[in-house]
Amino acid sequence: MADRLKVAIVGSGPAGLSASAHAASLRLPHVLLERTDHASDTIYKYQKGKFVMATPDILPLRSDLSFRAGKREKILDDWDEGLASCGGRIRYNADVTRIAKEGDTFHLTLAGGDTLKAENVVMAIGLQGNINKLRCDGAELPIVQYQLDDPNEYEAETIVVIGAGDAAIENAVALSKQNAVIIVNRRAEFARAKQGNLSLIHSAIDKGDIQCYYESSPLLVDASGITLETADGEAHVSCDRIIARLGASPPRKFVEACGIEFPSDDRAALPEVSPRYESNIPGLYIIGALGGYPLIKQAMNQGYEVIEYIAGNDIAPADEPLLVDKFAAMGEVNVNEVLQAIRKTIPVFASLNTLLLREAMLDSQVHDFKEGQTIFKRNDYSDTFFTIFVGQVGIQISAEDPSMVVTLREGEFFGEMGLISGRRRSATVVAATDCVVFETPRRTMLKLIQSVESVKRTLDKTSILRQIQTYLTPGVPAQDLEELVESAEIQNFKAGETIFEQGDIGNHMHLIRSGSCTVSMKIGGRDVVLSYVPSGNYIGEMALLSEMPRSATVRAAHNTETICLSGEAFSAVLNNNATVRDNIEAKFRERIKQNEQMEGRPEAGNVIQFLIEQGVGEGTDVLLINEALCIHCDNCEKACAETHDGLSRLDREAGPSFASIHVPTSCRHCEHPHCMSDCPPDAIHRAPDGEVFIDDSCIGCGNCESNCPYKVIQMASPPESKFDLFGWLLFGRGPGPGEEVAYEAEVKRNSRFNGSDSAQGGVIKKAVKCDMCKELVGGASCVRACPTGAAARVSPEEFMTLATLSR
Amino acid sequence: MHESLLIYRNMRYLKWSLALVAIACGLYIFHTPIEEPNGGTWLGYTLGTIAAGIMFWLSWYGARKRSYGGATGRLEDWASAHVYLGLALVFISTLHSGFQYGLNIHTLLYVLMMIVVISGVFGLYFYMRFPRLLAENRRGLTTDMMLNQIADLDRDLRKHALSLGDESAHIVLNAVQNTRIGGNISRQLSGKDVDCPTSAARRFVEQFEGGHDESTRRQLVTRLTKKEDLLGRVRKDIKLRCLLQIWLFVHVPFTFATLAALIAHVIVVFYYW
Ligand SMILES: Cc1cc2nc3c(=O)[nH]c(=O)nc-3n(C[C@H](O)[C@H](O)[C@H](O)COP(=O)(O)OP(=O)(O)OC[C@H]3O[C@@H](n4cnc5c(N)ncnc54)[C@H](O)[C@@H]3O)c2cc1C
Numbered sequence A: 001m002a003d004r005l006k007v008a009i010v011g012s013g014p015a016g017l018s019a020s021a022h023a024a025s026l027r028l029p030h031v032l033l034e035r036t037d038h039a040s041d042t043i044y045k046y047q048k049g050k051f052v053m054a055t056p057d058i059l060p061l062r063s064d065l066s067f068r069a070g071k072r073e074k075i076l077d078d079w080d081e082g083l084a085s086c087g088g089r090i091r092y093n094a095d096v097t098r099i100a101k102e103g104d105t106f107h108l109t110l111a112g113g114d115t116l117k118a119e120n121v122v123m124a125i126g127l128q129g130n131i132n133k134l135r136c137d138g139a140e141l142p143i144v145q146y147q148l149d150d151p152n153e154y155e156a157e158t159i160v161v162i163g164a165g166d167a168a169i170e171n172a173v174a175l176s177k178q179n180a181v182i183i184v185n186r187r188a189e190f191a192r193a194k195q196g197n198l199s200l201i202h203s204a205i206d207k208g209d210i211q212c213y214y215e216s217s218p219l220l221v222d223a224s225g226i227t228l229e230t231a232d233g234e235a236h237v238s239c240d241r242i243i244a245r246l247g248a249s250p251p252r253k254f255v256e257a258c259g260i261e262f263p264s265d266d267r268a269a270l271p272e273v274s275p276r277y278e279s280n281i282p283g284l285y286i287i288g289a290l291g292g293y294p295l296i297k298q299a300m301n302q303g304y305e306v307i308e309y310i311a312g313n314d315i316a317p318a319d320e321p322l323l324v325d326k327f328a329a330m331g332e333v334n335v336n337e338v339l340q341a342i343r344k345t346i347p348v349f350a351s352l353n354t355l356l357l358r359e360a361m362l363d364s365q366v367h368d369f370k371e372g373q374t375i376f377k378r379n380d381y382s383d384t385f386f387t388i389f390v391g392q393v394g395i396q397i398s399a400e401d402p403s404m405v406v407t408l409r410e411g412e413f414f415g416e417m418g419l420i421s422g423r424r425r426s427a428t429v430v431a432a433t434d435c436v437v438f439e440t441p442r443r444t445m446l447k448l449i450q451s452v453e454s455v456k457r458t459l460d461k462t463s464i465l466r467q468i469q470t471y472l473t474p475g476v477p478a479q480d481l482e483e484l485v486e487s488a489e490i491q492n493f494k495a496g497e498t499i500f501e502q503g504d505i506g507n508h509m510h511l512i513r514s515g516s517c518t519v520s521m522k523i524g525g526r527d528v529v530l531s532y533v534p535s536g537n538y539i540g541e542m543a544l545l546s547e548m549p550r551s552a553t554v555r556a557a558h559n560t561e562t563i564c565l566s567g568e569a570f571s572a573v574l575n576n577n578a579t580v581r582d583n584i585e586a587k588f589r590e591r592i593k594q595n596e597q598m599e600g601r602p603e604a605g606n607v608i609q610f611l612i613e614q615g616v617g618e619g620t621d622v623l624l625i626n627e628a629l630c631i632h633c634d635n636c637e638k639a640c641a642e643t644h645d646g647l648s649r650l651d652r653e654a655g656p657s658f659a660s661i662h663v664p665t666s667c668r669h670c671e672h673p674h675c676m677s678d679c680p681p682d683a684i685h686r687a688p689d690g691e692v693f694i695d696d697s698c699i700g701c702g703n704c705e706s707n708c709p710y711k712v713i714q715m716a717s718p719p720e721s722k723f724d725l726f727g728w729l730l731f732g733r734g735p736g737p738g739e740e741v742a743y744e745a746e747v748k749r750n751s752r753f754n755g756s757d758s759a760q761g762g763v764i765k766k767a768v769k770c771d772m773c774k775e776l777v778g779g780a781s782c783v784r785a786c787p788t789g790a791a792a793r794v795s796p797e798e799f800m801t802l803a804t805l806s807r
Numbered sequence B: 001m002h003e004s005l006l007i008y009r010n011m012r013y014l015k016w017s018l019a020l021v022a023i024a025c026g027l028y029i030f031h032t033p034i035e036e037p038n039g040g041t042w043l044g045y046t047l048g049t050i051a052a053g054i055m056f057w058l059s060w061y062g063a064r065k066r067s068y069g070g071a072t073g074r075l076e077d078w079a080s081a082h083v084y085l086g087l088a089l090v091f092i093s094t095l096h097s098g099f100q101y102g103l104n105i106h107t108l109l110y111v112l113m114m115i116v117v118i119s120g121v122f123g124l125y126f127y128m129r130f131p132r133l134l135a136e137n138r139r140g141l142t143t144d145m146m147l148n149q150i151a152d153l154d155r156d157l158r159k160h161a162l163s164l165g166d167e168s169a170h171i172v173l174n175a176v177q178n179t180r181i182g183g184n185i186s187r188q189l190s191g192k193d194v195d196c197p198t199s200a201a202r203r204f205v206e207q208f209e210g211g212h213d214e215s216t217r218r219q220l221v222t223r224l225t226k227k228e229d230l231l232g233r234v235r236k237d238i239k240l241r242c243l244l245q246i247w248l249f250v251h252v253p254f255t256f257a258t259l260a261a262l263i264a265h266v267i268v269v270f271y272y273w
């Protein structure tokens, strides 16, 4: 078969480009197919002049193309040249729409109908997905565009913006400064957008800055404008430009259509691949961001390696030396043997394939603890996960009596409770013998839980028992709980979803393992919030004990996971354990009393409701300002700026207020920080005292900024060096007042900020946010600088209680 | 969790100050100097020295307030102690002087100090009272938001003015263009504008008959009334925020004057000794 290629590479991001370059240097017949008319669309779309980082620094680059941290433009040019000079074959405007395997040949269909045949396919299409296009005639006319780089480029035009999401709103509002803007919304309201954008668009429409067509959709585009189908019939709108922002559909559908399987329905799940990046379809390989490797260098290395594997060479992955280093703590060892041993000893990791296990171990730390050494302490805020490879550890389950110890042995894990709940450690753990322990970061574990079914299963099974023992029935041995654990089921609730309703017949109870809930009651036809229940507590026991219908409604305050337990099994446990029964009944009476008091204080309930809406409920440490004390001196902001390179991470005045409590725009240090969920270099962490902070490895992609629902992250350039009057007057040091900063000085400043060589310049912006002044002794400077006691950092658990609210 | 500086830490600094004052009074009562009690006795010197120490420490507060990262502890500790020790200073220095006042530099020092203290008491009263008034007045809006709403109303009013007759258009445009917010100190402090063009326009439009259709008139009245309300609130906001600061323009300069007089007092005392 002459026209069959050895390999077809789909997608020309760093992964695809590197694969193509290597295929060319190994002289494999190949082609690189790219949907757009340029290479590496994801990077092409970065902000102009963006400084691209080459994280992680320790990972060596293995590719025929070069890659060093530097300006976007330079990197893209280098790659184009590099690919051409080693003879890589790239075909632009080749959107692959179908990949099917017949016999041992893949047939690739391109948009437009062309087909290609290849023995192997490398999928490197990244995660950006397909931009949704207009579904009407004229969708491809030049008057229509699907992206907007710089709204200031356009002036005095009539522009139609189509869409109702954040991107459409942001574009429309930005364009309306210099143009006549018309926005087209398929629905009767803007429901999908963030709160801030909602108020922007509503006020722009009210003011008449933007005209809006509600319940309208495009029928036809021609060179003069667009015809809409509106509620009152067709309407033609003449315009100079149409900008359609209809979102992107994730690539998963396409990938699944090619026959590739995903281990779960979870949004974050990744397709499963072999150590050689091969999917469940032999000959079809997956690399780069699509395979779960979100950084450029990783993608390039995989491009190189996958071609080696296809060519039949068994090379060790680029990270081999890193693993050798990592395992050095255990003495002279062979990496493969250690990996084998890990699989054999540690059940959670047993089912991981070599690739995932290598990745997990690369991210993990290997600790060599001596007997008696403390691994972590009760009430620490760390969120890592530990597995025991050699030796034993002791869990001190009682805060009062450190001699009450549960011993865990080789192969067992601990630390999962902090990982699941996002809260403080519930026990102190000490090395019981000399031991070797792996500490795996939160992100790596979440990735494994989401993409490997058996990891989730193993983890859940043990953690359910442990959570029941810790929070519900302390002191009851595991064998007495078998039936209860058997009945347990993990349930998920979205923010605002009802867990059970007042008046329902209750035959279950719930133990909240992550998130939190509100308890409310209908009083005079209105829902009155009675209390806030954080994770680590149970709910629904009242109906079981009193054998009456549910006396209140419980709703998830935000994303919440509960362990749902059968009422029967629970009663059986209570009947056999008098102390547990007494404790639970005491709490039951306490709750009834509290509910009664709260019913008489609807204002306190309203405050709880307000705080929950502001995301205080999912925070761990939230800055609240008492308006009855705040004199608006802004000393808090000044202190923040003064201690954080001149840029305050707190906006005191912004943000809503209710009943004298003001929630300023400032980080809540969420239990499960949204900002962490999509950070390519894993630069966002939680410190032992709970503060969520961003470290130097930030690559400035801006994901966290858009993921934080509370808008507290800013993308900032490196700090201006402070003007040094003394040095300037006496020694002529630095630029004078108002003078331009010298270029070299600028570069030096950038490279210091950046932690790497950036002599090539470029725009460096990094994410900055509140870190609770963790570098300073004495705690957050905003609170310390407040003269009147108006500013306080509170934990929602303590704050949202009757005792505090009724003061 | 939120504690005003008066009750901060269970009023620890009030207790300290009371103890200090009690000891000073006790000593003063039992102390029987050869002459009348005055600053020249051993007790006088002791109390004078304590008073001067407190004086310098209180003045240092301005510097402490602005040292952000380096300093440890909470500023509220300092603020709370500042208030209570500042009040204790009145007693200590009075006992020190042995009630010997006259027309001299010593009494000048005493008077200057009292001005600082009294302005401090005013400031404290403002701090305790105004934040709540400020918040109530704002009803959840910030000053900027209120100003933005006013700007929006102005845009509307301008549009409506186009369809009016000359005289009425003039009055409405006058309300748009010549309504003033803030201004010099006395205007800021007054919190209102007695001849506010917006109120004038509202009154004018309310009494207007014929000429326009009723719906325009209604629209104008609604907008002007809304603007009047917002103006009232913004002006009150400015007034309160102004009051929250203005006393410092007495407190701080007189602090420096007091320090100067204190040094002069000490020099004079030693010179004439
Ligand atoms: C704003 C931003 C800043 C970032 N900054 C950095 C940084 O500084 N350093 C760093 O290491 N990482 C950074 N990243 C991450 C980095 O961009 C990605 O990890 C990397 O681009 C992934 O490479 P890839 O080859 O897997 O996929 P991509 O780069 O996404 O490439 C996929 C390519 O496939 C094409 N394609 C898709 N579908 C098809 C199809 N059906 N047919 C044909 N072609 C198709 C696309 O057009 C695209 O060109 C950043 C990400 C963002 C969003």
Ligand code: HEM
Pocket (backbone or CB within 6 Å): B038, B039, B040, B044, B045, B048, B049, B051, B052, B055, B093, B096, B097, B098, B100, B101, B102, B104, B106, B107, B109, B110, B113, B262, B265, B266, B269
């Ligand atoms: C805030 C600090 C002080 C205040 C407000 C203050 C005030 C006064 C007053 C009002 C008098 C009475 C004057 C008179 O007798 O006519 C006085 C007397 C005196 N003070 Fe002070 N004083 C202060 C600090 C000091 C200090 C620090 C010293 C010495 C180190 C001092 C030494 C004296 C002496 C010696 C006298 C007696 C002078 C005399 O009788 O002529 N005072 N002081």
Ligand code: HEM
Pocket (backbone or CB within 6 Å): A633, A787, B055, B058, B059, B060, B061, B062, B063, B065, B079, B082, B083, B084, B085, B086, B087, B089, B113, B116, B117, B118, B119, B120, B121, B123, B124, B127, B248, B251, B252, B255, B258
């Ligand atoms: C002689 C005695 C006093 C001296 C020298 C003194 C000095 C000062 C100084 C220098 C400041 C700093 C102002 C600034 O920089 O913003 C200050 C602030 C203040 N003082 Fe005094 N003071 C004295 C007495 C008092 C008293 C008796 C009170 C109240 C009863 C008081 C209340 C205050 C208050 C409320 C502030 C403002 C705090 C803040 O906004 O941070 N002072 N004082």
Ligand code: SF4
Pocket (backbone or CB within 6 Å): A666, A667, A668, A669, A670, A673, A674, A675, A676, A692, A707, A708, A709, A710, A711, A712, A713, A769
């Ligand atoms: S930055 Fe936003 S998402 Fe992240 S912890 Fe803070 S408030 Fe939560």
Ligand code: SF4
Pocket (backbone or CB within 6 Å): A678, A679, A680, A681, A682, A683, A684, A694, A697, A698, A699, A700, A701, A702, A703, A704, A705, A766, A767
């Ligand atoms: S911008 Fe945010 S998400 Fe992106 S790398 Fe930096 S910290 Fe991570």
